[in-house]
Amino acid sequence: EAEVAQSPRYKITEKSQAVAFWCDPISGHATLYWYRQILGQGPELLVQFQDESVVDDSQLPKDRFSAERLKGVDSTLKIQPAELGDSAMYLCASSLENDATYEQYFGPGTRLTVT
Amino acid sequence: RKEVEQDPGPFNVPEGATVAFNCTYSNSASQSFFWYRQDCRKEPKLLMSVYSSGNEDGRFTAQLNRASQYISLLIRDSKLSDSATYLCVVNGLTGTASKLTFGTGTRLQVTL
Numbered sequence: 516e517a518e519v520a521q522s523p524r525y526k527i528t529e530k531s532q533a534v535a536f537w538c539d540p541i542s543g544h545a546t547l548y549w550y551r552q553i554l555g556q557g558p559e560l561l562v563q564f565q566d567e568s569v570v571d572d573s574q575l576p577k578d579r580f581s582a583e584r585l586k587g588v589d590s591t592l593k594i595q596p597a598e599l600g601d602s603a604m605y606l607c608a609s610s611l612e613n614d615a616t617y618e619q620y621f622g623p624g625t626r627l628t629v630t
Numbered sequence: 631r632k633e634v635e636q637d638p639g640p641f642n643v644p645e646g647a648t649v650a651f652n653c654t655y656s657n658s659a660s661q662s663f664f665w666y667r668q669d670c671r672k673e674p675k676l677l678m679s680v681y682s683s684g685n686e687d688g689r690f691t692a693q694l695n696r697a698s699q700y701i702s703l704l705i706r707d708s709k710l711s712d713s714a715t716y717l718c719v720v721n722g723l724t725g726t727a728s729k730l731t732f733g734t735g736t737r738l739q740v741t742l
Contacts, residue, residue, distance in 0.1 A: 546728075555638070557717050557732030558674065571729060606673055613728050621673035 517541040519622035521607050527628045533595035536625045540589070540609030546570075548619065549582055549592050550606040558606055564590065565613050597629045631656050636718050636733035643740055647708050651736045653701040653718030663694055665703050666717040668735065674717055677703075708740045 520539040528534045540547050545566055550558035561580065563571040566587040575582065579598070584590040594601055604624045610617040636653045643649045655663075663680040678685065680692040680701055691704040701718055718733040 555734065557634070557719075557734050559732070560729060563729070610728075618676050619730065621675065623673055626671075 519607055519609055519620055521605075521622035521625055523625055524623060525626050525628075527630065528597050530599055530629050531596040533593065534597050534627065535591055535593045536605050536607075536627075538590045538592070538607030538622060540607070541620055544609035544611055544620075545587075546610045546613045546617075547584055547590050548608040548610075549590070550608065552604040552606055552624070554603070561592070563613075570613060594627075597627075599629050602627055602629045632733075633657060633722075633731045634718055634720050634733040636736050638734055638736060640737040640739050643708055643738070645708055645710060645740055645742055647740075648704065648706045649708055649738060650705075651703045651716055651718075651738075653703075653733055655699050655701070655718075655720045655731075657720065657722045657731075658696075658699060660699075660720045660722045662721040663701050664719040664721070664730075665690075665692055665701075666719055666732070668715045668717055670714075674732075677716070705738075708738075710740050710742070713738055713740045 522537050547564045549561045551561050552558040561575045562582045564584045567584050582592045604626050606624045607622045608619040610619045634655050665677040666674040667677045668674040678687050678692050680694045682694050684693045689706045693702045715735040715737045717735045720731050
């Protein structure tokens with residue numbers, strides 16, 4: 516069964532350092548999402564791509580976060596500089612199309628700890 | 631007010647019990663509704679969609695009340711393997727973009 520791949524699975528970094536996460540969606544999925552999940556809360560959408568274009572990045576803290584999906588396939592989420600409050604699980608999801616009738620499939624996530 | 635509100639629990643129930651979770655949402659224009667399940671330190675996975683007419687999948691029944699902006703999930707004959715966090719999810723279409731908003735989740739612990 517096809518899966519969304521993410522790496523690394525765990526990352527520990529010091530505050531003010533740069534960190535990057537990678538996501539490879541299910542083959543053929545046009546829509547890719549990055550979520551942040553703080554412990555005890557539900558996932559919160561950071562950015563949504565349709566192919567290589569950003570559809571929604573209204574919740575992305577653009578002073579320190581950036582995301583790209585240059586060829587419309589895999590994607591990278593970067594934080595620079597990292598802050599203590601960025602400690603969370605970063606989840607990538609993909610769906611066939613940008614439509615509610617299509618299920619979003621989540622990757623295993625990257626657990627970030629900022630010290 | 632949060633867009634999607636759930637009782638965080640935890641709900642501790644014995645095996646075989648029936649348990650119900652409730653969820654309310656604030657955006658009356660929301661188009662579709664889901665329950666996701668998330669095991670400890672794992673990614674969320676779709677449990678079931680929620681339809682106005684109500685829908686059932688084995689031991690799980692989901693109901694939607696659009697007038698009250700209320701969603702429920704009923705689990706009958708609870709199993710130990712049902713222990714997880716259940717996330718209420720609402721899709722509020724914005725323009726052409728589909729946007730899922732997650733509740734904080736309700737934690738269920740089924741015990742012997």
